[in-house]
Amino acid sequence: MTAAAVGVIGAGGMGSRHAQNLHRLPGVEVVAVADPDGHAAGALADATGAAILGADELIMSSEVDAVVVASPDETHADLTVACLEAGKPVLCEKPMATTAEDAQAVLDAEVRAGRRLAQIGFMRVYDPAHVELKHAVDEGRIGRPLHVRAVHLNPPWIPRSAETVIVQSAIHDIHSVRWLLGGEIDRVATQVVPRDDGSARLVVIQCWLADERAATVFVDAHSYGYEIAVEVTGETGTIVTDPQGGLEVRRNLERRRAVPDGWLDRFDAAYAIEGGDWVGSVIAGVAPPGPSVWDGYVATHVATAAIRSAATRQAEPVDHCSQPALYDESTDR
């Protein structure tokens, strides 16, 4: 294949961002979009020259080589299964699934397909700051990594339950922990600090790795702006990403920095690199290079254990099946 015709399901912020990034790439055409919101679908179709189709129609269309799933979270698993059953490469936004059962269905579908076709949108693995951190850890600059501290601040936002904050926000940090430590989380303990209306303000997840290393995930669901910071402590030192970035303006006895208002701004570069990497694998006809269905599956299991722990107020084990042979050849993302 020398070109790719992509269909995008979901014309909200994320779907539009992927569509526009892909549309700019040589050899890539966004040929179809699907969204029950006719206005959003129309705007994205106008911007990219795509046709508007229903989601199932888009997946089955012979005009569509590969699909981006960026619809509401609880629809990701079914749509991804449909793509896998149709033999189409798919970039599925995180979370791959919102329940352990749905995660199992996606894993089973890809194993049945017998080849890796899906990439999951844990885009931090494409973020230049995270990539630099990962290289420094892998080069052994701080010796064996022992602990990850992930700090995830969302701007003041719609009230969300602890469950939603975990599957929608903390799931990124869960993937970061596995990626940066190169190990599996086998137990979690969650504490939720509520807001007055009962929604979650802070979600703190303490993670035990199978080999007794540790991680701490801290999400503030309603903070002052959008900030993502990661600190890795190793045997001989600590590495921290700079959550600040950008310019500091000094005047009138003040130092001021702008803070991103959300992920589309903060991870602008990551989304563009992610889309290019994924569609490059579609054109080359090879397995997707980024986070796999196995990564999406394990992250969902850690998230559901964290949700259980928030309810029981006890540490909860993370139980899931062992890694199918299809995922033996892992990527370094």
Ligand code: ISE
């Ligand atoms: C949102 O859905 C995202 O995917 C962002 O990357 C994440 O940082 C945010 O917390 C989520 O709500």
